Amino acid sequence: MLLDIISDAFPIHSIRIPRLIAEEVGRHLTPEEFREFIGFITNLTTIDEDFVVPFELGVQYELKGLKPADAFIAAYVEWTGADALVTENRHFLTKHSNLPFKIINAKDCLSLIKSTSR
Numbered sequence: 001m002l003l004d005i006i007s008d009a010f011p012i013h014s015i016r017i018p019r020l021i022a023e024e025v026g027r028h029l030t031p032e033e034f035r036e037f038i039g040f041i042t043n044l045t046t047i048d049e050d051f052v053v054p055f056e057l058g059v060q061y062e063l064k065g066l067k068p069a070d071a072f073i074a075a076y077v078e079w080t081g082a083d084a085l086v087t088e089n090r091h092f093l094t095k096h097s098n099l100p101f102k103i104i105n106a107k108d109c110l111s112l113i114k115s116t117s118r
Contacts, residue, residue, distance in 0.1 A: 002086070002110045007044060013113060015044050016080045020072060022047045053079050064098070077101050084109065 006013045022041070026034045041047065053076050061071035070089075077085045077099075084102040086109045104112065 002106045002113075003040065005110060005113055007040075009113070010044055015041065016048065016076075016082060017041060017045070018048050018053065018073075018076045019050050020069070048076070048080075050076075074099060 003015075006015060022038070025037055029037060038047075050072070053072065057075035057079060058068075058071045061074040062068060064071075066074055073085065078101065082101055084104055086104055086106055088105055
């Protein structure tokens, strides 16, 4: 439902994802589901290559106590200038409140978009 709302509101709301996340999604979907996912994502955005994110930015997040993969994701979100990271990762949702972007789950993101589009 969230992806449909974002798609309908594009470019007011948009999605950015790094290659790392696309590959992670691929490990949890069937090949057909993954093709559908990639088709959907590429209609809204491109998948950013991981190497474009400044390494030093990731290190800063590791020094704040984030695990390497989480540090990369946080660095990516900051690098893109995104307002929020939408995740169901409980670790991100509960452990890191001092980041320069919001961390919200899909349900809360959907509610936020609906409330701001009225």
